[in-house]
Amino acid sequence: MLEFFRSSAVRVALAFVFVTTLATTVVFGLVYLRIGEANEARNRLILETEAAKSANRSVEELRNAFEVRLTNDLRRIDYAALFDSNRKPMFGNIDALPAIPVDGKAHFVPATRAPGSDNRLEPVIFVALQRPDGNIMLLGRSLLETLAFRRIVQSALVSGLAPMLLLALAIGAYFARRSSRRLTTIHDAIARIMKGDTDLRLPVGSGRDPIAQISRDVNLMLDEIGRLLVQLKGVGDNIAHDLRSPLAVVHAQLERGLESSSDEQLRMAAKQALAHIDKAMLTVAALLRLADVEYHPKSRNFQSIDLSAICADLFEFYEPLAESKSIKMTLQTQSPVQIQGDGDLMREAVSNLIGNAIKFTPDNGCVSISVTREDGLPVVRVRDNGIGVEPAERDQIFKRFYRTSSGHRVPGSGLGLSIAAAIANLHEFDLRFNDNNPGAVFEMVGRRR
Secondary structure, three states, rough: OOHHHHHHHHHHHHHHHHHHHHHHHHHHHHHHHHHHHHHHHHHHHHHHHHHHOOOOOOOHHHHHHHHHHOOOOOOOOOOEEEEOOOOEEEEOOOOOOOOOOOOOEEEEEEEEEOOOOOOOOEEEEEEEEEOOOOOOEEEEEEHHHHHHHHHHHHHHHHHHHHHHHHHHHHHHHHHHEEEEEEEHHHHHHHHHHHOOOOOOOOOOOOOOOOHHHHHHHHHHHHHHHHHHHHHHHHHHHHHHHHHHHHHHHHHHHHHHHHHOOOOHHHHHHHHHHHHHHHHHHEEEEEHHHHHHHHHHOOOOOOEEHHHHHHHHHHHHHHHOOOOOHHOEEEEEEEOEEEEEOHHHHHHHHHHHHHHHHHHHHOOOEEEEEEEEEEOOOOEEEEEOHHHHOOOOHHOOOOOOOOOOOOOOOOOOOOOOOHHHHHHHHHEEEEEEEOOOOOOEEEEEEEOOO
């Protein structure tokens, strides 16, 4: 129970109750003040207007008007009287002039003895006006009704505040309890995930509130972590699988060399073992490079790079190798073809494609490189007229360690295209294969955003 009251949801609910109560109190207070001010201003205007209109009436007309006024005043809220120039009462329902200026303006008197009462005092607004004959006319109106209405509003505020406060607390407690249950469920799910249940996901529900959104984001993060763990396990499995055979061969060769009495055979066995170890090390390095690319933070080293310049540099680098095999290399570029990316990674991906094209193209063949924009998308295309890929194997060539039936005769680890595909995906490119009849066309095409 203590944890419930310490939760942020309960604190939010209590803050809601406090703000609601404060706002209601302010509203009632403004109503309370405005009622009194509006009624007082209205009475002031009425009294000043009536005094101005009655100033020129005769004494008899004024007497009759006062009698009618006071006779009809069933609520006993009106004051009317006439005083002579010496401030002695002539007629009316008040015996003495209050201590106010005789200026025809309304003035507030906080305590005046009510007509017909010896001890009841009430607040009154008076207007005293000097008539042309020297007499003083006095008009007034009691504010008891206004005060009574104010007391009603005040009583309503006091009596209504407690139920409203309880209702707000109940609503706040309901939502706080609901949020607390959701957070408890999420906490339990996180605890189970931390204990090893990595397939479990946080409850989301159908809502679109911040808690549900955070749960969705965490679930996406858990999915990505799961994918990375699978990839990491795959890297370890691949390294173990690829090392097993070379190590077994090395072990057998060294055993045979040690059993042989000839130093020459021992040196030959050691030389062959070193060759297998070098091949295994290259494979491990390639696997680690692939893992590094796949786990590479997407925008860590991204900046504006020119694909045309990268392909031009690689063309100059590989041209001597192509010439050694009498392969004709061509380059076609549109400069510049700017993208946001990592220049070293993109250079590695295109290098793998060009290296494969030269590797699998026979002597006197052709390799072409082009960089263009097609439909506004950057495209890098490497074309050769080499051995190509059989139709049944084209869906497999981007998998790790896959070697085509015709490519087994050529040295390699089977990871070059996997690395190129991972780099392309990191840069939001698609790496595709097309048949060149004969040969192959590999193209990296930017995705439309």
